[in-house]
Structure formats: structure tokens, C-alpha cells
Amino acid sequence: MTAETLPPLSQGEVSEVRNVSPSALRQKMLEGLPAKTLRKRSKQIIENDPEKPPEIAANTRTIPGIITQRGCTYAGCKGVVMGPIPDILHLTHGPVGCGYYSWLTRRNLVKVPPGQPNFLQYCMTTDMQEDHIVFGGEKRLAEAIREAYRIFKPKAIAVYATCPVGLIGDDIHSVCKQAKEELGINVFGFSCEGYKGVSQSAGHHIANNGVFKHMVGLDDTPVEHPFKINILGEYNIGGDAWEIDALLRQCGIKVIATLSGDVTYDQIIRSHQADLNVVMCHRSINYMADMMEKKFGIPWIKINFLGAEATAKSLRKIATFFGDKALMERTEEVTAAGMALVRPVQAEMKAKHSGKKAALFVGGSRAHHYQHLFAEMGIETISAGYEFAHRDDYEGRRVLPNIKIDADSRNIEELEVEPDPVRFRPRISPEARAKLEAAGFSFSDYQGMMAEMKKRALVIDDISHYELETLIKTWKPDIIGSGIKDKFIIEKMGVPCKQLHSYDYGGPYAAFTGAVNFYQEIDRMLSSKVWNYVVPPWKKGTETQL
């Protein structure tokens, strides 16, 4: 990529903010760290070069004692990927905490049809006690599954293992297998003990494997539609998936399943019939995209519905894949209407906020995607980083062959996937694919965050509390996107913080209407007067006349 062909987000350079250069800030963050910690962190705090993204250390262990944003494997599996499915009964095998904390705390909205159950309102746990730790918890798990079935009669039960379960050696998979035979419903387990892997990311992978093994492809009842896709890695926070679905429907595209946002068991088991997988959050679901391609021949493309331009581009990309003239025309109409909606608001926002600075530390794709929305308001992202992503999410998938597999990654099973003898069907002929590729269409690819960030912007993986505090004190961005644990630290320092996990209970922010919501929300936060009142009048020297 040359400077002329760089995408608009990455044009220009972050040379200084408040008279401090990125390298000086980086130095400040590293100063005074214990030697071992310094060595590690210095590989995770990098000045960007969009033309030639430098290597960043990612998906490595968090150093003990560092205040990190990260959670655990269980959170990535049960909390993120599996948790949003409302008609599967989710049963946590372990002491009460893990099930309790993952009970309705991620904001995956669902609209359940009347008469259908919504098991997300129920936190189910085996609430292991000391006896079960000492003598084993398999019997209790088997009994809990039976009790859950008796009360709720679900079509499927998913079991999640927590830390002690792995250590004491409970075989949840054989318990599930027996229950499956006994009850005649689908019962499957996830060995997603919190200590596996280095972050939530391992849990995403384990969840992908489980969904693929135990659900995808179970129902061959044909889904009749000329243009059918799955959306992978969209979690319907604040209703994003609904916006995307509505837009695609207007274009004439059917979404079979959205993994995992407001999606049912029946949709997932039919999802192998799609013509195309579109990937929103690459980090959490690229495994599924690859496996579905290998087994069923479904190609995948990376898309992004956060940002109006990105939405338009993604819609066109999907329509181009199908190559249907009427579909492409409808897509142009939908896109034109969408852009007409956002443009006046963008202009108004740019007039107010151009030149302001944002920093984003969140997730495995959000820190990248949200840069589009901020840029559309004229706000520049001066620093960004993921909580649990891998090098490919920063530097692009081209680095995949060079990523060193460490002991922690080796722990996570890589499924051996073969083409399905009956159902493998390439969705696109090699010729058509080659033609598209020649025209610049990229399959199975993700360029990563760095290619779309400015030169010398600071990219920080798994940012620590100390680094965040240093960044705010030094650069004082106008707004920060982060999560619940950081939000009030940041706001105590007088900087508004938008939670990009929960959206602060707002949203949707995806697609065109979502973009408008987002601009307005950020406008509200940047226009807040609350920080102007911090100093009381008697300390301002503005004396009241008596």
C-alpha cells in the first residue's frame, strides 16, 4: 500500500498532542516499570505505520499484578458467543459466581416471539459446594441437567465449565453425552475454564468449535432465498443486529443466522445453507468462517456496519458478491437513502467537533470499527488498542503464517475440518471468484486496525490502568471509548467515556440510523457542561457582590 492509496482514516500523521510526541508518551508509559514488565510492555505499545504495520505483541499473557481490562475464557465462551442465544438453556457448572456475573450483564438484546422461551433471563448454575470439589461434581451436573429439563423442556442445553471443574477433572462431555441420550435433546459442553488461554479470546475459539461441532448443519430443511447470508461476529448490543438485518432486507438479502445476536437454535442449525458469510468481529468468529468454508464451501468476507461509509461499502460488497443487477440497484437505492440521512448530521457534527481527539481501548474489533464513526464526525483517533485481539487483528491476516504458536494457544483445540462429502458446495465458481478478486474484491481477508490508523498513532495492546492514566494526563483526549471498569476512572479525570461494550445502555450504533444515533450521543457527551462546574465560584475568584 502506498501513501496515495491509503484509506482516508489513515491519512496524515499524529505528530504531537498537547506538545507531546507519541514516542515521548510511549516512553512515559514505560518509565519506571520493573525490567521484565518493561520488556513485555514495550512490545505491546507501538507507533503505527499504516503503510507497513509494525509487529505488535498481542494475545500474550497479561503480566500478574497489572490492572488489566481482560477477563477470562469462560467470559468469552459463555458470556460473548453463546450467551446471546435465548432458546438454549445455558447451565454453568461451577461455584455460583461465574454464572451469576454473566447473568444479563452483557447487553445482547433479543426479541422472543410470543410463546417462545427466553432463557437469558435465567441464570442456571450447579452452585458447586466443597463436597463437590472434593468428591467430584459430575453427579451434580447430571442431576442439574435433568432438573433443568424437567422444568423448562428446552430443545438444547449447553454446559459451561469453570476453573475448578477442569482442575478436579469432571468430564462434562460424557455427562452431556449421557444426558443427550437420556433426554433426547441436544446437550453439549464447553471446556471453557477461565484459566485456559490468556483472555476471553480463547473462549471465543472454544465456543466456535462447540457451535460448529454440535449445532451447525443439523437441519437440512431448505432455506429458499436467492441471496442468503449469515452475519458472523455481530452481538446485537443495543440492537445493532436489528438495524443491519433491516437494511439487508431492504436490499433483498436474507440473513439466516446472526452469530450471536438475537439468534435462535433453529437458525443456527440451518446456517450452513448460506451462500456467503459476512464477518463483523473478526477476532471472535473467524474460526467459524474458516470452518464453514472448509466443510460447506461457504466463502467469507470481512464487512463493517459501524460507520456510514463502512456500511455503504459493506452493502455494496455483499451485492457485488451476488452480482445480481436488480440486487445491486436496490442496494444503491438503500445506500443512497442511508447516506442522505447521515450527511446533514455529519456536516453539523463536523462543524462542531472537527479536530477533536479520541482514544479507543476495547474488544477485539470495536477499537477499530468505531474509528470510522468518530472520523465521520471529524474526530481523530490518536491511540487505540484491543483488549484481547491477536496480531492479525492489528496487522492484518497476512501475518497469520508468522504468528508463533505459544503454549497458551496450543491449549485450545483446532478442529480438523474436512469438506462434507454430501453438502460441500462451492458457492462461487473459481472463475467468478478470480474475476472478482481481479477487480479488487478480497475474500477471507482482514486488513487489520493498523492499516486504517494514522502514522505514529499509538497502538496499545491490553492497555493497563497505569498506561491509560498516563495517556489521559499527557494527551487528554476529548473522548475515550472503553468499558465499565475504566469508565469512571476516565470520567473522574474530566474526560467523557463512552462504553463500547454496553453502549452505556444506548444504541443501536450500527448501519445508517445507528450512525446518526452515535453522532448525537457523542455530541451530547462532548457538549456536557458538567465538567465546567467542577470548580466552585468561590475558588474561581469571581466574587459575589453582597
Next chain:
Amino acid sequence: MLDATPTQLELRNALVINPAKTCQPIGAMYAALGIHGCMPHSHGSQGCCAYHRSQLTRHFKEPVVATTSSFTEGASVFGGLANLQQALVNIFAIYNPDIVAIHTTCLSEVIGDDIPTIIKKSREEGLIPEGKVVIHANTPSFVGSNVTGFSNMCIAIVNYLAEQTGEPTEKINVFPGWLDPSDMREIKRLATELGVVITLCPDTSDVLDLPQTGIYEMYPRGGTPLADIRRMGDAPRTIALGKFTAHPAAEALLEKCGVPYNALDAPIGLANTDLFLDALRKAAGVEVPSSIEAERGRLLDAISDMGQYFYGVPVAIYGDPDVVLGILRFTLELGMEPKYVFTGATGKAFETRAAQLLEEHSTSALVKSQADLFELHQRIKGDPVQLLIGNSHGKHIARAENIPLVRAGFPILDRVGHRLFPMVGYRGAMRLLEQISNALLDFQDRTCPEEKFELVQ
């Protein structure tokens, strides 16, 4: 809403649905935040620390910092010594607290990490800087509940830090148990009003209810100072407010330093506040000032003014045991009819104390420990109540059954009042009374037939 909940109760032996409790470590983390200059440290997988920090943050809308040993598979196999030692080095070098309060998790408990030995070894190896303090509590998640964890950390504070120097102090120890910062602040205000100097331990006011100043401080001015904690062994008396979250630490202090204690309930409602103030008065040899008597009188006046709206109203109370017992007593004072009194926590003591209070008021209720909200909902479906009092997890039942909910206890994830106003003391009772009467009257105003809609109440 909760459409899959059948009215028919079925015996469950292994499955807990919608728990009315959570695990020990979060309580230990919260208690540790009530020591000045303290970094709570979670020895286990980093998910535990993330979950606890997130949940505490949602409840307080305040910064909640804590560190973790960030276990991966290696540590789980070989033990957490290396992780904890590296953590201590980083914590003191980067975050520089006065004290680190370590709590364990189910992971490190199953592995069997011996924390005192690790602390000792770390000190010998010079990993803990001179003058810095490290304490620990064992808080296995598969024993007890969040209140046990809080209590275990309070016991650890006493056992590690309290001393008997032989030099007497006038300061009375008050162990508040698991209350909100607003409640801790109110307890201190009452003591000040009485002219009694107390050591409140732990004390999360000015830690988790900070003013917006534009300045972030990792260790704000609040929290019980270490020097005061050390002197607790010299105090003439301890007043412990809550069977589950305060009495065990008072007992530990009695054993260690011989400080006698009064074992009271949380000062929620009229009688519980009376008992607290009376104990404090006696312990310090002071009189209750007229200003406090006037507060008491105003509460009593409000109870008598509004009595007709409370009388005989069936109510369900659920949550952590000390708070539930306090609220139970207050609802009895208001003339309400507690029907279900539920906690997820373990302990016959809860059932015994609740039964005592009910008997004193010549009434009865279904009292259960180790119960869950699914059962509570089923019971309510079978035999309804007019009011729910408990944490935010009851809001689904409230909506499903169209019953007003007064939020009290932990966690409150969706309302702001608990951060600003106390529930304890006479003033706290006034607020609770206002919340209860508003909930009942708002409900009546929204649902009553038009001919019964009243301007004046």
C-alpha cells in the same frame, strides 16, 4: 418476562436458578477497598477480578481498582507462587499502595496455594518493600457466599493488623458489616453527633462515593487508616452491626485482643438504630443529644402519619442476610406483613434470627436461607405479595407479576439513590419509608379505578 417459570414448585437438589447470592471473593474485594491506601488483589484467573470489578463498578458508578494474579494453565498446574510474587513486585513498583489485601479464588483454593507462606517468602526475598503491608483471606467460592468473603476479609484485617499495645484508647470500634458508603458516612455522622470517636472498619466512604473534582486518585482520602486499624486492639469495646458480615470479625478481635463486643443487627429501621445508638452511648459514656432524638421523632411521626398505607401489606424481602434482617425488622415496625424472607446465603442463623423477629411481632413468614429468586418467584405466583424489597435482580419478577420493587441491598445496578442516601439510622429509615410509601402509592395511582383516584393521601 420470566415466562418459563411455572407456578408449580418442584424439588431441586442440584440446580440453582437466579441466585440470591454470589461468590466470596467479591465481598473480600469490597471489604479491602475500605482500608485506606489498599490494593485488593485477586489470586486466581483474571476473569474473577474482572467480574468483581465490573459488578462493584456497576453498583457504585465509581472507579474500582484491583489487581490479579492472571493465572493461565501453567499456574494452574504448577501453583501460583510465581504469579503472586511477580504480581507483588509489579503492584508495589507501579501502583505503590500501603497495603495489599490478597483474597483467593476457587482456582487457587483447589490448587492449594499457601498464601501466608508465599507472603513470608516474598518478604524474605525482599519483594515487599520496607514498611508495606500484605495480608490475605481465604475466600473459596465453593464455600458460603459473597457475605462470607466480606466477613473473611474483615477477620483477616483483625488477625493481621489489630494490636493490643496496652496503651488504652477512647475510640470505640464499629464494624459496620457490608453496607454502602452512604451508610458508612451516616454511621460516622451519628457517632460525631453523639460526640463519640469511633474507628469504623472497613469504611468505604470517600473511597466509593467520590466527588467529581476532575482529579483521579487511586487511593482517595477515605478508608480506615492502617494506624487506626492497628489500635483497634486497644479499644474498650466493639459494636458489630450484622451477624454475617460484622460479628465474626468482632469475635476475632475479642479472641486476639480481648476487646468485648456488642453483637447487633444492621442499624436499619427504628429499633435497630435505637439499639446501635444505645450501645454506642453506653460504651462511650455519653448522652444522646436532642438533635438525634428529634431525628428519631421525625421518623416516628412519618411512620404514624403514613401507617394506614403500610398496615398488613404483604411484602417479600430478599438479598444478603444482614440487610434482609434489618429490613425485615423495619417492615414489621411499619406494620407490614412480611411473607417471604429469602437469602441465598448459607446459615441457619439467618432463619433463627428472622423467626425471632417475626415472633416478637406475633407473625410468621416463609423464611429461607440458601434459596434462589426462581423459587421466590414461584412462591409469589402461587401466593402474591404487594411489594418486593431487594436488589436489582428482582426487577424481572416485579415486571412479570406487576409488583412494585423498592431497591435495597447489593447490587443495585439500575438506580442512583443508594449512592447518595443512606439506608441506616433514622434518616436512612426515613428514606426507606419514603421509598416504600412512594412505591405503594404510585402503584395505586397507576392502577386504581378512576373513581378511587385520590388527590390527597
